Amino acid sequence: xxxxxxxxxxxxxxxxxxxxxIISADERDGRIASRTDLAAALADSRCYLFRAxxxxxxxxxxxxxxFPDVEAGGKIAYLYDIEVDASHRxxxxxxxxxxALLECCEAEGIRLVWAGTDAKNLSARRxxxxxxxxxxxxxxxxxxxxxx
Numbered sequence: 001x002x003x004x005x006x007x008x009x010x011x012x013x014x015x016x017x018x019x020x021x022i023i024s025a026d027e028r029d030g031r032i033a034s035r036t037d038l039a040a041a042l043a044d045s046r047c048y049l050f051r052a053x054x055x056x057x058x059x060x061x062x063x064x065x066x067f068p069d070v071e072a073g074g075k076i077a078y079l080y081d082i083e084v085d086a087s088h089r090x091x092x093x094x095x096x097x098x099x100a101l102l103e104c105c106e107a108e109g110i111r112l113v114w115a116g117t118d119a120k121n122l123s124a125r126r127x128x129x130x131x132x133x134x135x136x137x138x139x140x141x142x143x144x145x146x147x148x
Contacts, residue, residue: 018058079115
């Protein structure tokens with residue numbers, strides 16, 4: 001089983017190495033966050049960045065963001081991205097990353113965490129369901145506004 005660690009201030013290089021190791025350059029359009037941007041994220045208590053390690057090698061990562069619920073009050077969080085290296089899939093790594101996020105959010109008083117995925121992404125669905133997530137809806141549609 002992988003070891004899960006939350007990234008903290010000063011972990012910029014560790015996070016960037018995990019991104020480079022787990023997410024191909026093609027998948028991220030050849031881009032990677034700058035150390036300055038990452039330092040700002042790690043200093044922001046609303047950002048949740050977790051790494052899964054096998055020994056000292058990164059094998060998974062998860063990012064999430066918390067913000068005020070302006071409709072019902074309290075705080076909510078969105079699980080933005082979860083990635084697991086192909087060699088460590090179906091071994092509980094994604095569930096362990098998700099559980100670490102849920103435990104951290106619960107300790108910080110966040111009342112709801114949610115994530116979206118394509119209905120056909122069975123790996124993500126199995127991961128979320130294994131951590132007691134409740135399915136909302138029967139399909140997922142995503143829109144983007146690329147402002148670059």
